[in-house]
Amino acid sequence: MSGHSHSHSHSHDHDHGxxxxxxxxxxxxxxxxxxxxxxxxxILNVLSEHQQPLTNKEIHARLPKxxxxxxxxxxxxHMLLKMEMVTRYDFGDGTARFELNCPECDSHxxxxxxxRCSRIIELEECFPxxxxxxxxxxxxxxxxxxxxxxxxxxxxxxxxx
Numbered sequence: 001m002s003g004h005s006h007s008h009s010h011s012h013d014h015d016h017g018x019x020x021x022x023x024x025x026x027x028x029x030x031x032x033x034x035x036x037x038x039x040x041x042x043i044l045n046v047l048s049e050h051q052q053p054l055t056n057k058e059i060h061a062r063l064p065k066x067x068x069x070x071x072x073x074x075x076x077x078h079m080l081l082k083m084e085m086v087t088r089y090d091f092g093d094g095t096a097r098f099e100l101n102c103p104e105c106d107s108h109x110x111x112x113x114x115x116r117c118s119r120i121i122e123l124e125e126c127f128p129x130x131x132x133x134x135x136x137x138x139x140x141x142x143x144x145x146x147x148x149x150x151x152x153x154x155x156x157x158x159x160x161x
Contacts, residue, residue, distance in 0.1 A: 022048045025085060025100070039068040040076045044085065044100065052120040053089045053097035053111070091149060093118055114154035123150070 022044055046062045047054065054062070060073045068076075077098055080086045089097045091113045097120075112121040127146065136144040 021100070039063070039072050040080060042067055043073065043076055043080065047086065047098065047100040051122060053087075053099040055095050055097050059098070087147075089147075089149065091118065091120075092151070110148050110150065112150045112152065114157055115151050116153055116157040119154050119156075121154075 025044055025048075042063050043059055046059050050062075056070065056073050056077060059077070060068075060070050063073070077086065081088055081098075085101055086098045087101045089099065089111070091097065091111070109126060110123040112123055113119070127148070132144045132146060136142060
């Protein structure tokens with residue numbers, strides 16, 4: 001194919017860590033032959049703007065007013081989970097939290113959660129992939145990944161005794 005076709009795309013502002021990822025994910029969703037509904041797109045936008053996992057209620061509260069009801073958020077999250085667009089975390093308080101899943105971003109990280117106020121801190125530290133490979137070899141597993149959460153009492157809650 002010769003000649004450059006100039007498509008009018010205004011997406012040349014490379015602002016990393018934000019909308020670009022969502023554009024990519026939206027494309028992924030389209031490729032998944034799932035039509036991405038307003039609520040789903042809005043949910044992905046909300047998740048992309050927040051660094052920590054959010055509950056369905058928190059997501060719902062951050063969506064544009066009147067966009068959809070909580071039930072729709074639950075259904076959308078279920079769909080996004082099935083499509084592996086989001087990761088679900090259970091920090092033991094009976095509430096599921098969700099985070100944007102972006103394999104290309106290498107955004108694998110762990111959380112430190114306060115048992116009292118449920119404050120979540122993203123940890124920079126991660127275990128080396130060698131550890132996963134060792135575990136995989138030892139047990140004959142393939143494609144080993146890990147999810148690891150740390151729990152404790154944050155400084156503020158310690159002050160409260």
